[in-house]
């Protein structure tokens with residue numbers, strides 16, 4: 001899935017923007033041609049003020065789809081429950097840089113389990129904080145809103161952060177893809193792709209739409225045109 005991402009874009013719609021009581025039917029009607037990954041936001045009411053779902057729920061949800069999962073852990077001390085999320089066998093498992101004192105150990109654990117490891121970074125954390133640990137990760141998730149809720153406005157300085165990170169990745173020939181998450185819609189998607197993001201999370205702009213497959217297709221078309 002990660003091959004040739006310089007030439008294309010993957011869409012990872014965030015299911016927390018859908019009706020959480022109906023997720024099974026939402027995910028089973030997703031069209032794989034436009035919805036390449038399902039972004040699952042796990043929140044603990046501690047690292048972020050909101051609480052969503054856990055590993056048991058994710059296991060049940062998997063029965064309703066074969067779209068690969070992209071789990072975004074917004075939980076304090078992910079080391080305490082990491083194995084239970086590894087056992088969900090997502091395609092990506094992402095931890096937050098700010099949530100643990102041992103990101104390298106956790107990234108290695110995820111990779112050694114045969115999954116793709118991601119590290120996410122909040123808007124207020126200097127992007128350079130990640131430079132020394134990029135070799136341990138497959139993906140960097142650049143948050144373009146404060147984590148915690150869908151439907152927030154894109155923070156414009158995220159573009160410079162993505163550009164800076166992308167330049168560093170290219171200059172050092174690193175095998176790391178950039179994901180962006182928060183406030184992505186028809187107005188912001190082209191700019192994040194131009195800046196270097198290749199996996200695009202979109203919550204409300206996909207799942208608040210009556211025809212979410214058509215909306216995903218539309219976003220993807222805009223994104224693909226923006227590849228430079």
Ligand code: DX5
Pocket residue numbers: 014016017039041072145146147148149150151152181182183184201202203204205
């Ligand atoms: C925010 C979550 C995002 C969010 C995206 O903490 O990580 O994935 O659901 O939703 P939108 O696209 O509506 O900002």
Ligand code: ZN
Pocket residue numbers: 014039040041072181201
């Ligand atoms: Zn997310």
